[in-house]
Amino acid sequence: MDYNDKIKNRVKRIEGQLRGILKMMEDDKDCKEVITQLSAARTAIDRTIGVVVSSNLIKCVRDAEDTGQDSEQLVKDAVDLLVKSR
Numbered sequence: 109m110d111y112n113d114k115i116k117n118r119v120k121r122i123e124g125q126l127r128g129i130l131k132m133m134e135d136d137k138d139c140k141e142v143i144t145q146l147s148a149a150r151t152a153i154d155r156t157i158g159v160v161v162s163s164n165l166i167k168c169v170r171d172a173e174d175t176g177q178d179s180e181q182l183v184k185d186a187v188d189l190l191v192k193s194r
Contacts, residue, residue: 109164118156125149157193161186 129145165186172179 109160109167111160115156115159115163118152118159122149122152122156125152154193158190161189 125145126149129142129149132142132145165182168182168186169179172182
């Protein structure tokens with residue numbers, strides 16, 4: 109899988125969010141503020157998972173079609189990955 113700069117930048121932003129959350133905790137910030145930021149980080153991670161799975165699925169399906177393989181199982185596996193990630 110080729111992880112392009114766009115995907116890597118998403119992960120770097122999430123890393124920054126997590127560092128910010130840790131700083132908030134160290135500074136004894138309000139629980140509500142910390143939870144709000146944790147929720148935002150979780151959403152960002154979920155979206156990144158979706159991007160990685162869908163990008164990989166597109167590549168795998170194209171490769172399967174090029175070699176004459178059935179791509180149905182690839183789609184099922186991708187859906188399973190998404191379901192397990194939640």
